[in-house]
Amino acid sequence: MQWLQLEKQLRYLERHSPYYQKVFKNNRIDILKISSYGDFKHLPITTKEDLQQYNKDFISVPQEDIIDYVTTSGTLGEPVSLALNDEDLQRLATNEYESFKLAGVKKEDVVLITTTLDRRFMAGLAYFLGLRKLGAGIVRSGSGLPQLQWDSIERFKPKYIICVPSFLLKILEYATENKIEYKKTSIKAVICIGEPVRTSAYELNSLGQRIKELWDIEIFSTYASTEMATAFTECEVHKGNHCQPMLIYPEILDENGMHTAPGEVGELVVTTLQSQTMPILRFATGDMLSYTEEPCDCGRNTMRLSPVVGRKKQMIKLKGTSIYPQSILEVLNQFPDIENFVIEATRDNLGLDQITVKVPAGLSLENIDVLQNQFKSKLAVSLNIQIVTKEEIEMLQFPDGSRKPQVFRDFR
């Protein structure tokens, strides 16, 4: 079934996408000869730079058919423009409808959306459309404004809250300060967006643990991006984000562009299915993760993706081991004494990656030893730990008047 959809999508690209028409012509690719997954894996990769540089060439429908214009969040680099027609909005609705079903949301439930529906974001709108399709109750409180969130919960008694996990911590802090008895509210579960809440072993990571300690509600992780206009969502078993095979074809590739084995980390490359306005073929997401095809305990047998372990561009090679800033961060977050730190990546004169973790003075030597042992056991390598003053860390975190603290600084 997925293959037929994929074949249909290839024909669509050849007929309607100026960008892929050029790619197929320049690479002498005859779409009619692509008749298996084996043939498919030789098709060229589309990069984020391609999508940025040839942005308008990706538009495959007449301009008058476009309904919604959005941009990517631009976490790394400039935001990219994307557009959707009516069919794409329906596809988005179907994707979220299925995602909500995975998380157990029912028609009679009320859901609080604390992500914005405007500001050119896709996610908030996608949630809204999915809940409309499901027929559930919706409260659109938008982002920020902790007081409004608690007021919405008090008034409309939602069972689910859709939230960025770090923002959830902020509204919990607000509740504690204002003596709001949040543990007694109607909320039973949070559907997390934007940040991973689990480790590759499917246990809650430090962010997830902090939420769970404060508030014992069920935590669902999701993985999505604007470019792929698709979300992968956890079911009640919480062991990987389920793929919706009729909407997207994911591949996980190693450094040589070959398919990885289940459980092996590689870059996620996606081909959107049934998308019309700006369909993408073998789009390299830059996100490193693994997959499993074993049937899930929930009874579904769709492929599942692990949480993202890091960004491809941020990969560090230390003594033959690939590690990501996120895993170093995870270790550091387990030490409540280490409030502030900076991770620096440099390259030595032999061209080898080096990592220095700068922690503030005040830690005992014993604690440093424990930290080093944790690095060794969790990352399989020891790191260079340097003790500096608190002021120095603050200066390093905010270079050139940057407003967001930079915990990972890459000088390579």
Ligand SMILES: [Zn+2]
């Ligand atoms: Zn499942």
